[in-house]
Amino acid sequence: MGENGESMAKGRAESRSGPGGVLALEVEGRLVPMFFQFLGKGFVVRTDRELTLRSFLKESLGMQDDYIEGRIQTLLLDGRPVDDVDRARVRRGATLALSAAMPGLLGAVLRKAGYYRKMRDSISHRETEEKDASAGGDVLVKLFNLVAREKGPALLERGVWIPRSDAAEFFSAQPQMFWEACRRILWNGAPADREDLIRLPGKGGGLILKVTGA
């Protein structure tokens, strides 16, 4: 993540840690991919202004141009496939999903600016002319497949804001071998255990999840 991205992530953590709390896990490296499902369900990124999609990816997620052009093949803004990352704008309340290349005719059809994009014309993203540079706020980001695998470890290490209910459901479903591979659990800086994490849903809201593989 670049400098801007790091400061943004830090800002998110500070703004959310009060009412939500910070859950920090140190786990065996092989467990880290299990947490990618949180990235697929979506995590909140706070921006301080409206950005083009390319700027959002660079500033808020720390992605480079070659990654945006080469690796990310499908971008869905509020469920609509995007063809032009320099024209599409990310606004407060938006949901953004990112995917690497996919198989199937749909994989080709949903690609940004792909040859077969006409086939999904009825749902393609169309940018309006309205711009509001001051309209920052929360954006829900979903990372799928290879994008989650590649960007996930660094994002999780810095912390992502997720709903507590998702976290509680996840931890409730984990077998003993999972807990044996958790080396350290800290809740707002204090040691915590399995029971603490399973009780999370009663508190509602969200939390900052940090996962470090060792």
Place this chain on the structure above:
Amino acid sequence: MDKILRIDMGAEGGPKAVEEPLGAYEGLGGRAMTSAIVSNEVPPLCHPLGADNKLVIAPGILSGTTAAMSGRISVGCKSPLTGGIKEANAGGQAAQVLARLGYAAVVLEGKPRDDTLYKIFIDAGGVKISEANDLKMLGNYDTVEKIKEQHGEKVACLSIGPAGEMKMSAASVACTDMEMRPTRHAGRGGVGAVMGSKGVKVIVLDDSGMKMRQPKDPEKFKAATKEFVEGLRKNPTTGEGLPAYGTNVLTNVINEAGGYPTFNFRTGRFDGASKISGETQAETETARGGLATHGCHRGCVIRCSGIFNDKDGNYLTKQPEYETVWSHGGNCGIDDLDSIALMDRLDDDFGLDTIEMGATIGVAMEAGLAKFGDAEAAINLVKEVGKGTPLGRILGNGAAVTGKVFGVERVPVVKGQSMPAYDPRAVQGIGVTYATTTMGADHTAGYAVASNIMGVGGSVDPLKPQGQVELSRNLQIATAAIDASGMCLFIAFAILDQPETFQALMDIFGGFLGKDFTADDFTALGKSVLEKERAFNKAAGLTAADDRLPDYFKKEALPPHNVTFQVPDEELDQVFNW
């Protein structure tokens, strides 16, 4: 592959096998072979389960060679599900073994005089046909176990389960994989019912002592194969995405795009999608000691399959495909991978098309036979099919029959065949293919083959208003050619993105045939297949009215984008005007 094996199952004194030279079928393979024989020899108005129908089994043109990815086998006939021509193809070992035995096709003809069930054994020494009543009503897994006891574990099998024996329209033909499990199915259109109507339970193929098929120009063929494999490995879809997650990698993204048919095509998003996604599936498989990356036949370099173990770490089924996870999962409101995997196993064992069965259960849920999301009820409905109860017989004949019996309007079929896992309202171009393909609703009929690089249909502006129809037409032509080759459709991405890999594929053909093979030749092959199929369907009584989506797709808006299918009928009627 210089001969055709014809077996008259209704011959005087019992089944009789005859070998013939290729004659007019010289140079054909896969779908080109099955559709040529069916269109030439099967009376279009015959009953699909009668003596006049023929079941044609054909390896692809390149099958049995060292060309990577060339292990697809085609099974063709007049379909009991659609009433038109049918080609269903599958992976597994059968194509390579049958091709090395020298057969360009095996044709099952006639109708047995009684209900005796037969086993056909083919090896280098010829053909043996024997009674196999001990296999009656066995599932595909038990059938293959019996064959292992008799012939060892180095043979390949094509078999039917109870669904095929009961001549259900959703019945498949199973092909064994590298581990000799019956996990690869020629699933669509009821080809298993036609095999059942011929009284054939299993075809056992043994290529012991046989060699790889040799190309006419070995140097060109070898160099092209090397280039082709390198192209597959460097492509992000065939070299990374598919091996890592399999086809189910599509779930999350199509769901996010609002094109994931949910609750029997009522909405385009499913809340439980992430629980059954390819990413979750791969993690689950790995954690349980299964495999998230595995090939379905020798010579596969993409390896998009896997092994799905149960919670105790025991083998349950192969990695369910995206379409299976959707049909038994989101389409029925079910978000439990273990339940979906169990239904995949049951489908494979009973010998059922997973798309048709999942869609049928969705219609049954719409009818009130079970609640959406009730996995246990869905599993029990599949078991009804396996047992052949009256309800099971209805379900086993597919979504259209089930909808009619229970008075359901929302039945997602074209030509009687269930739609796959992509809502045509969100992706209208796929709706054009669903409506017009000769096969009935079929996502693989117009796959993402490199029609642009091939120049199929000339230079098309994909963004002009008529683009939907032209793109669908060109994809259907290109796909028909791939289906004739024996190549897996998943090579599409490497040849779509990389002109040099497409050229390598042409050079593989050229090296094998000993002459130049161009994109124009490829296009001509695809067109000739489609022309034969269209002519057969017309003679069988199918008309333009059959080239339509169900009416509700034009009237019911699909959330979340609230879109209806808007391609006019007049444009659909132009797809095959070339």
